Amino acid sequence: MSEEMMQTTHVENPAWFDGKKINETMFCEEFLRDYPMVTVNDAFFTVNGRVHDENRLKKVIYDRIKYYVTSGVAKKVTNLLDVMRMECCTAKLSLYQDRIHVVNGTYYLNGTFSPEKDFCRNRLPVAYNPDAPQPVTWLHFLSQLLEPEDILTLQEFMGYCFIPSTKGQKMLLLIGKGGEGKSRIGIVLRALLGSNMNTGSIAKVETSPFARADLEHELVMLDDDMKLEALPQTNNIKAIITAELPMDLEKKGQQSYQGDLYVRFIGLGNGVLQSLYDRSVGFFRRQIILSTKEKDPNRKDDPYIAEKMCAETESIFLWALEGLHRLIDNDYKFTVSQSAQENMDAAVSDGNNIIEFLSSEGYIRFKADYEVSSKDLYAVYKLWCDDNALSSLSQKSFCSFLKQNESRYNIEYTNKVNIGGGRYARGFVGIELLQRPFL
Incomplete structure (x- = not known):
């Protein structure tokens, strides 16, 4: 809210006051002619960007009506602000990515500058000065x-x-x-x-x-x-x-x-x-x-x-x-x-030590035609974590990460890993264990 909006002049008989009550629509129309604004999602915007302090806006309204309203003034100010919100409501205030709104006008990214100001979401408090020296x-x-x-x-x-x-x-x-x-x-x-x-x-x-x-x-x-x-x-x-x-x-x-x-x-x-x-x-x-x-x-x-x-x-x-x-x-x-x-x-690596485990030496290696069950692979991962004084992630997180990154590591998830005795389990093709898992 600019300082000029804080200044108001007492008018003896404004058009929006009939001697008993305020015509809210007429008041808002006059106010917006003096201080053009639009609203988007209930927020007020002027050519200087968003109005962050609505209390100052209420103060301007109060200064205009205080000579004509003797009771319920605060409620009337709030009501007028709500009417004004509807009066200047717009469906959309365009977002432009080809320009920057600065305090002294508009800088266009094609290198041109205009002192003209339009309604905008954001106006920077800095001026565009092409002759400014090096900082x-x-x-x-x-x-x-x-x-x-x-x-x-x-x-x-x-x-x-x-x-x-x-x-x-x-x-x-x-x-x-x-x-x-x-x-x-x-x-x-x-x-x-x-x-x-x-x-x-x-x-x-x-x-x-x-x-x-x-x-x-x-x-x-x-x-x-x-x-x-x-x-x-x-x-x-x-x-x-x-x-x-x-x-x-x-x-x-x-x-x-x-x-x-x-x-x-x-x-x-x-x-x-x-x-x-x-x-x-x-x-x-x-x-x-x-x-x-x-x-x-x-x-x-x-x-x-x-x-x-x-x-x-x-x-x-x-x-x-x-x-x-x-x-x-x-x-x-x-x-x-x-x-x-x-x-x-x-x-x-710090956020996901599985990545570091998969690049470690002496525990596993990636090799075609080898396969390992999820249970055995997770056991070797826990061994690696113990050896490196790290906390292991859950088995669910471990297996989910491997399945999401099959192409990255050239592995393949399967539910047919042979674990002996005619039994098959879930696991991965393309990984060879170099350590015996402790089960």
């Missing part, structure tokens, strides 16, 4: 925080967050031991995105039935202190990261509805996301994991570094815009360094 403080900060190739990834992801798109199908995690300064990235993002960024817990997205609705119309969800506890499920996170169709959203005390989610996740913490039950590579494939550099013991921290970087937002915007153009030119494939790839591989 010297920001670039120096990043050189101390990340390796050069990983800086390119961050540049692309920050630019990716400017448009309402999920084409990149990734979330970004920055992990470190602590004290490196990675939380300052969140402060800079807030300066770039303003109220278009939600801060909270990624874990809550999976545990709260109302968390998804809180992310509607948001460009970014930042978790600046990720919990290390394993997620009870990953369905919501995976669905949001790759969302291309409206999703079912639910607000407390309201009927669920279909809404667009295009929020991008950024997590800062000391470890990667893990899942209690999801052992699929797909969960980790949606993550880009960047490791921060260890803090230089001789580094002198500047307590005003965040303010200095926020003063460079116009320059940082151009820097991130360069990353967005590079990402689009590469068909939304992010630059991923060897280190980042190794981080993902390690996260996959």
